[in-house]
Amino acid sequence: MADDLDWNAIIAPGSDAERRKATSDRAAGSDDRGDTGPVTPPPAPPMSRREARALETERARRAATDGPPADPVVERVDDEHPTSPAHAPVATPPEELHPEVAALLTGEVPSAPSLAEHASDGTADADRTSGGGAAGGGGRGSRGGGGRASRPPREPRPRRRRGPLVAGVVIVAVVLAAGVGAYTFAAPKIQQIVASVSGSQEPDDYTGSGTSKVTVTIKQGDIGEDVAATLQRSGVVKDSKVFYKLLLASPDVQFQPGSYALKKQMSSKSALTALQDEDNRVQASIVIPExxxxxxxEAGMVSKAGLTKKEVAAAAEDLSAYDLPSGVTxxxxxxxxxxxxxxxxWTAEQYFGSMVDTMKEHLAAAGVKEADQERTIVFASLVQKEAGLAADYPKVARVFQNRLDQGMKLQSDATVAYGTGNTHTVTTTDAERADASNEYNTYVHEGLPPAPISNPGDIAIKAVTAPAxxxxxxxxxxxLETGETVFSDTYDQHLVAVEQFQAWLRAHPDYQ
Structure with a gap:
């Protein structure tokens, strides 16, 4: 490195032996103030780089005028305050200096050929192979005899080591890879923040004329905001606000109460156009199967009647509005x-009221007294879920009534399933049938379930009022394909029928 170079060796003329002698002479001139002999002059202090440059400049000047000096001892020249213009350092062109000296002054790294040339002139190989940058002396330009360089010399640059460089490259690569992964994870969040600040965001409207069919109802008294909310709730438009803004920009648009055949995932413009087309107006209905x-x-009322879940749920909980028998929950x-x-x-309460009134009418038509209405409905809801073919309803009703009369548990899978929250199947597991915490579990609890498990139709109501x-x-x-059902008087007969059912299952492994 530059600070390790022997400046005296670089700038001092003469052979190596002469330079070593000059160095030893300086070292021998120590200040031994305790001696009684003659006082030895104090040793010259180590020269700075500036002194070294000035000395070489002076020697070059003397060599040009008087020839090389006979005394190789290093002289100190005060370049800060020259005693006379003759003592002022004279600038030496960089091309005449040692390459490392020139590089230190100019900040340029010497080329390989220039180093080779000076190596042939006696430059130490250690200085070249150390790789520590160039060093040297000499000023660059003088003004008014000052002799100072126009700018201070640069510190030499240390040789870069490959190990740390490679490690740095690896670390940067790892950081970049981690950054890419972090960006992938955080990009959606960042985009949302940028969108909220800049106003840009993902498309909030569908494109095209829609996909699957859906019926939407505009109620009497609905305003634009209500219509927009109904369209979004039904899956027609993506954002009710977008539709409403479009509606505000169309002041001549008016809606007629009624049901309309639309499609899901329509653009707001397509939905608005469809609602203005009388051909899309239909007579929609809420269909309730047995x-x-x-x-x-409740879900059908929301999707068909244009009602909200909150409206429907509130109406279903207000049992006092429907004149039901005491004890109905x-x-x-x-x-x-x-x-x-x-x-x-209509409101949700009016729809429910109509359904309850219709049930009361059919109970009365079946000869059910008001005091027996609740029990009849509970019993009929059980038969409705367990029976298959219409001809079997009265037989199923008879089986359950015979078991009630003999004090047997009903052991209905349909009641157990309802108690678990599953209203679409009658299949259960051993654990579910053993769960005594399920109050609808008729494998554990005697008698009918505490409340209906479905909404029965006429055939089930007639079956329990007139069982076979x-x-x-x-x-x-x-x-399971034909619904054929075997009824048995004894348990042994029943086991034979169960084996018949299991054989059918083995013959139809893919049956769903």
Missing amino acids: GTALADI SLEGWLFPATYPINPG TGEWLYFVTVD
């Missing part, structure tokens, strides 16, 4: 399965 549960009826079972036309002016005649205590469906 055995439908309350939760599914839910609308479950009291909503007669039928087709109910959409009335744009028989001694059956068991039944099992042995063919």
